[in-house]
Amino acid sequence: MTYIVKTNQLTKVYEGKEVVSAVNMHVKKGEIYGFLGPNGAGKTTVMKMLTNLTKPTGGDIEIFGEKLTDQSYEVLKRLGTIIEYPIFYENLTAKETLELHCEYMGYYDKKEITHVLDLVKLTNTEKKRVKDFSLGMKQRLGIARAIITKPELLILDEPINGLDPVGIKELRELFKMLCKEYGITIIISSHILGEIEQIADTIGVIKNGRLITEVSMDAVNHSQAEYIEVIVNDGKKAAFIIEKELHITNFKLMDDNSIRIYESTASQKVLTKTLIEHDIEIEGISKKTSSLEDYFLKLINGGVVNA
């Protein structure tokens, strides 16, 4: 297996406090790696260490098969990054920003500037300085800057903050496209589960500085059971009937009014009919797939996952 990024017992201590603890991260070539965790879990610190901005207290990082050291400058040519929030020299225009970036990166294809501005849908901003941009526009320009040099690895820290739903969708498509057509490996962090779920191939979950799990989306999808949720007036009675009359045992009484039935053979129709026949009022019934959100919450709340 070729890993683009591999960390070994990566640790960072700030003022005596361990903010990243023994993280072993594995990012495969050509995949989108979703880096998931609540605020303050250590996502940004890890990403800063990957880009050599912050130096690890312990452990090491391998990028493109080479160990990262204080003097690793060449490797930065092959990276595109947004860390925390996009930062610019605000007196420049979008075009000047990209020109300057290309010069610093040693990339000299000037035509690419208009192309990349089109890609992120940031046009008609010729005269405007970055300081007058909205957060969404800055985010787009940040992404344009990160991808303009066609890096092999994109490290994006919360890249969809501040974007409207349409913008989020557009960028999601863009990331998928970059990954598929250009073969760019992407590490994308977020605390918004729904986002990662839709684009990531592998997910790493970090909590309190520890990488709790690293799992492929395929595995997550298989492990997630579907269930039927019924909202009734008398949960206990309904539970009794479900067990007695329908011989279903794989269910859970969530509270006084709602029941989740995990048995895959259970049909909504039969369930409704049986409950009504026994004088139970049904306020709602729906079929749900336990999403990554549940999976994630399970992890965050300390459960052990067998995926």
Add this chain to the structure above:
Amino acid sequence: MLNLMRLEMKKYHLGSYVKRAIFANFVILGVMFMLLFITKIEEDPGLENYQMALTFIDAMVRAVFIIFASVLIAKLIIGEYKYKTITLAFMYPINRKKLIASKLAIVILFTFSAIILSNALVTTIFCVITESFRLIPDTLTTTLIMQRIPVVLMNAVAASGMALIPLYFGMRKYSIPTTILSSILIVSVVSSNTGNFSLNDIIFVPITLAIIGISVAYLAIRNIEKVDI
């Protein structure tokens, strides 16, 4: 390195600073003539000879451009940290030491050449006017000018060095006002003139300050590769 300096100037539109420096020259000229006339009206023994006038010009030019240098330091270095654009700069495949060194080089070169050129410009204009209107009861001699050249050069070198001292104060809390204030403090200590005597005249003082300035710059660069951003 030259290329880095060029990019740095592009990034901050540093061309506009040249205009501001020229403007500062005219302000210095204005102050010189004001001094000249006020001392004449008050009948004080003010600028009675060229030796004094040229010393005055040099002191003022240095004061102005040491403060000017702190503005540049604030913009090029302190500002990068304050507004976090340093994270951007340090993500480029460029040696951090070289990056900061190129910024410091801009500050030093700018300060040095601004002091030399401004001295030349202000002195020329001032002397042409005073000579043609006989405003100073003294004649300007080539010997005096020849004497002044090494002094001005020496002072400019020292000033360019001590102009880096504010970097130390500015970096402590990434504060732009502190940077500029500390330069004003340095200037007021070094260049203030009491009864025709300033601290800068004790050769030991400017040289020590210049060495301190260079050390501050060295310290800023030395560990930069190990620092967390």
